[in-house]
Amino acid sequence: MEKYIFQKxxxxxxxxxxxxxxxxxxxxxxxxxxxxxxxxxxxxxRKTGMYGSQKLWSLFDP
Incomplete structure (x- = not known):
């Protein structure tokens, strides 16, 4: 039923x-x-983990 609803x-x-x-x-x-x-x-x-990746808030730094 779930599959049908998403297809619709x-x-x-x-x-x-x-x-x-x-x-x-x-x-x-x-x-x-x-x-x-x-x-x-x-x-x-998945490979780098949370601490090995770029911080999300650095997207908003000028």
């Missing part, structure tokens, strides 16, 4: 190969979004 939502929005996940609550979904954004910003995060 993606077709309405216009995504060809969309994907998604249902979360149990807002806090969990926000934490997942932050984790995915961080991984998208730095794909080597």
């Amino acid at each position: 939502l993606c077709s309405i929005i216009g995504f060809k190969d969309g994907d998604g996940v249902f979360g149990p609550g807002g806090s969990f979904c926000n934490m997942t979004a932050i984790h995915l954004a961080r991984y998208n910003y730095n794909p080597d995060l």
Whole structure:
């Protein structure tokens, strides 16, 4: 059922190969979004770890 709902939502929005996940609550979904954004910003995060990678706030330093 979950797969069908995501296929339907993606077709309405216009995504060809969309994907998604249902979360149990807002806090969990926000934490997942932050984790995915961080991984998208730095794909080597799994290799370098949090302390070996560039700090996220350094993006905003002038």
